[in-house]
Amino acid sequence: MTTYIIRRLLLFIPVLLGMTIVVFATVALSPGGTGASLLAREGGMDPRARKAIEAYYNKRYGLKDPLPVQYFRWLNEVSPIGFHQNEDGSRGRFGIKMPDLGESLVRHRPIIDLVKECLPITVLLNVITIPIIYVIAIVAGIRAAQKRGKFADIGMGSVLLGLWSFPQMLAGVLAIGFLASRQYAKLFPTNGLHDLRSGSMPFLPAFTPVGFNPGWMLDMGWHLVLPVLCLCYVSFAFLAKLERGAMLENIALDYVRTARAKGLPERTVLLRHVFRNSLIPLITVAVNILPALLGGAVVIESIFGIDGMGKLTVDAALMHDRELVLSDALVLGFVGIVAYLVADIAYVLADPRVSYD
Amino acid sequence: MGNRFGVKDFFVMTLLVVLVISVWLSMKQRDREWEVMQSIHNQGDSQSHELAQIRRLLAQGIQVTGMSPTTQGSEASQAGDPFKYVKQAEAMPDYATGDWFIDNLQTKVGVLTPLVSTDLYATVVQGRVLESLAFLDPNTLEYLPQLATSWQMANNGMEYTFQLRRGVTFSDGEPFGADDVVFTFNWTMNPKVQAPRDRAYLEKIKSVEKKGDYEVVFHFKEPYFQSFDLASGMNILARHFYSKYTPEQYNQNPGLLIGTGPYRLSDPSSWRPGQRIELFRNDQYWGETPSFDRIIYEQVETETASLTMFRNGESDTFSAQPEQYRMLLKDQDLIKHTQHFELSSPLSGYIYVGWNQSRNGKPTLFSDKRVRRAMTMLTDRQRICDEVMLGYATPADGPFDPLGKPQRAPDLKPWPFDPSAAKALLKEAGFEDRNGSGVLQSPDGHPFEFKLTYPAKGETYERVVLFIKDSFAQAGIKVDLDPTDFPIMIDRINKRDFEAISLGWSAEPEDDLYQAFDSSQIKDEGDDFISYANPELDKLIEEARSTVDEPKRMKLWQQCSRIIHEDQPYTFLYRNKSLSFMAGRIKDVSTSKLGLNAIQRYNMPIPWFVPKASQKWGK
């Protein structure tokens, strides 16, 4: 088992490198190259000014260097082992150092700050979504397995399939259009995560002389209802079907027959024995869901105006912000690969029948 | 084996997690309370500092009145009273100070530090905190003194001497003087400072010389018609504050903003992107007391969110697209509580279609003047303004706005929308439908077809381009659409890799044709990307740029406008009207020649106020 893990970890590095090369190549080979975003900002000026700006940025970020040089320079910055950078920019000694994600070319801010701002928001969305999905999926799956073949099962199956087919962006657009606009019903806020005055709101709800003040926590919660709703319906449909399938698979096995023969009530058989075993595929899928959700439910974030990792990535790609695109790809790729590794390990831990030796 | 992981364990785990999260959240809350207390503490500190200063002054026997220092600061200087509009407002019966003004910038601001920041919206904020030597009166288009009280030109515009205002302090109490002006220039020209754009503009200045504590001289390399603009428009930075930073530190810090202006940040070095931009009234201000206690800049990007905020009264401004504007005008509820403006301003520039005359070294079908003129006559610009822009635009017929300085020859008649005359011109140039296919052909049989490039994300651009496509189709010309993302477009413009392009130029009160139409700008990725060259025009432009005498210069520009009219290097489409809403409680908002009477772009005193009875915030 340990050899397997070590082997996977070692293989993880070339995969990560391979991915970054592909992404870098794509950004670098597109027209405008790596400097496109910078020059875009300065468009429409005195050409002499533009020349000066180009020269300045080229020197500062090394945009005119050959592509492999640019790539390796970036790699050096980002890896924990590499050449240190001296104050004046020359190469220092080789050793262990802090990885530096660089600075966004478009926003002129260190990327680590941007990630620190956006990541918690995406994580928050997911941390709320995942338990909801799981609880609903498990309950629905068990119900469906209990009533297999009957109308409730088939009906629920179709409804779940329908939900799975419903495009997320349509859901978002309809939700905002009907539930959060002045034309129809303004039940929810349109946008963002916080109300304007949330900066001066107390944390918990309070009754003040002026009226009910929802407090920061409740206010954010209210803003989160619609996005979370749109995010979770696709996943829980998928998981519910998975759970049902897993339950049915287990019900066909011998130990269930034995349990029933022993005289145990059907309910105990299902909930105490079959249920636990049916969780196995769910566990492995859980870890696979993480990179997808972290990629940030791009559409939902754009529709609802939430500044999470997804929106960050899209903005970076659209503006050809080289540093941000590379760093985002790195972060997301890293999380993805780790997630797959954890999924495999979790699978081994959860199911004693499986081993990798 | 067997995982004895029961449901109970699951509950316990969840409970633990919830507990941890609530503890963490309450710690965050405590943190926020701490920050609020800190800022109150700071305010108390600065107030006691000011009290100490006043006491000191009293001890010295200097009179301290409760009103603004009318004797020192706001007296009318050389060319006029910088506060004339403010004083007009103050004379109104319901004038009052107080209340907050909440403006909405439609984007997230990344950097507020002057010179380093590259976006337009940061300059809005900087315009309230920083000041320059003089600024443009939006109605008379004359210069009004700000930090300078008078100025003289010498040596045919190669030398400008400014006498600086005395008794001005920065918002932290330190005095302003000639050293700050010299510092500002040198700091901008320091190659280590990340200010390539400003450096390029100020490059025409040879040096700035201090001639005494309150006098500076600007030396220019050559006579240039915008020299005074450059010298007087430089935002003055505080030497005592900024010289504490090395260029690297300066470049990295996004929130270094302090100046002599009517407003200030609560802390000139601690702002970080993502935080609200809140400006407080500068109690040390040398001029008339600005009316708002605070100006807050929201950074909400999404249009629906901005509109909602405005409707709820959470922001005081909203700028609308034509479609939206028309719809909002029908909302009675909204109209009752707000004011709205449709402004034509020379600053908004124009939208055009540029015809590329040379591609890969070979002349294109647009190199013939008659073809370009025919294109213009096939485009019904009035209809574009009426249908696509819903009447909120005026047709443009040249690069000069008739509302700005008189650069346009007054007797020019715009080319009419006349498809038959256009067809005749095209026939003359060799394009006609020889085989009845409904499409015009060139003399060697190729159908008249071209790709029209335009910015991909612009909703209005798309509708304009589709309109052009349909109009041209009726005349037998095929137009292919080529929406391009902006970064790619810049690259293609540089490489001259396009056939026709639809873009816009923004403008100044006085426009310089050099950038876009002078043939020297064709090479080296200059901005004459349509490869238009007319030697006569070049000569006139050069002469105009070095003519400092304004009436003479205007005659030269007018001749230029005639040449452009003949040659039609662009088909000028329209000039946008800016459509905006403002909260109803803000008074004395009116229009000027350059837009609203408090132009966001320039650092000029704001004559707006809110009467005591309708004040909303800050009580």
Add this chain to the structure above:
Amino acid sequence: MTNAAMAGSLAAMPGEAPRPEPAPSPRGLARRAVDDTLASWRTKTGLAWIAIVAFCAVFAPFLANSYPLAVKMNGNWSSPAIKHLTPVDWTLLVVAFCGVITLGLSRLTFFRKLLVLLLILAVELPLAFLFVHPPIVDVFQEYRDLQRQGRLQAVIGCPIPYSPTDRLRDHPDARLTPPSREHLFGVDMNGSDVLSAMIHACRIAMAIGFISTGIAVVIGVVIGGLMGYFVGWVDLFGMRFIEVFEAIPTLILLITFVAFFGHNLYLMMAIIGLTGWTGNARFIRAEYLRLRNQDFVQATIAAGLPLRSILFRHMLPNGVSPVIVSATFGIASAILFESTLSFLGLGLIDEPSWGQMLNQAAGVSGTFTWWMAVFPGLGIFLTVFAYNLIGEALRDALDPRLHGIE
């Protein structure tokens, strides 16, 4: 030998007592899967909707067109609609027509039928592009103007007399109107009729679905097959290759490619295919790993058959079932993917697509134009739902374990 032949030969032994009829041997997997799938109500519903979409896709130029089907002017009949058909229109019509006919021919096997269709396509395509030349510019209001001037003696229009790119320049007030009698689904931001756009968008939906998934399946099968067959270094490298592709953030790749080559339909299809093949490769690899040690494979190797024959003629039919199911779901997700891309603004411009219409609904300044969201959204939803239903039915039919229970 077929069952009938066997039964016949048994019975034909003279002089012996008639033996009991042998139990009919089970149908082949493919036959049974197809039968079961077609029998399920889910498939029937799904196929019904897809048939509607396919019908719209093929006959779009006759269903929704600004050019009338037939006009009589100066005593002569002519058909503007036919005159303006593009090579693609002709191809679709021919393929649909021949497809229906060949489906009826029961003599040929499925593969032979496919081959015949492909042959017809290969002959027809170059002919169409050589000989069909519709007018280059479209002046949609031409015939409306003629009608208004009274110069047409008779007009037979299409059921929906608007083309999707007809921006109604002669009726500028129609822009952005909600559903009405003239425009059953309303009018969009640019002035195009929404129902017409939806009908023409069916083409893109079908094309994207099939072609992207086709590409994904082909690449996945080839790579997965090679990996599963030649274990060892090939497998090791192949798995890393797959992991690299899975780790690449698809959206970034897509946006950059679109920026490079422009908003091109074929490019989008290629990219969606190129990023979706990893799942198929994994399935095939797993199946081939299982199959390679089986006797029949060993036999083909011993017989000295060429590699491509072993991989694709013998092993593939046995291992293909998870890929077929995944492909069906893949079509659905390709359609969803395309609409997401169009929604983000990366789609095509002058050609209508459901995702692009949805984009308009969301973006339009402040108001919510519900007809731009509901109708295209329903289109996407129903199509995706249909494919998912069929995929589910296929999966149930192909899964051996479920046959004991249900």
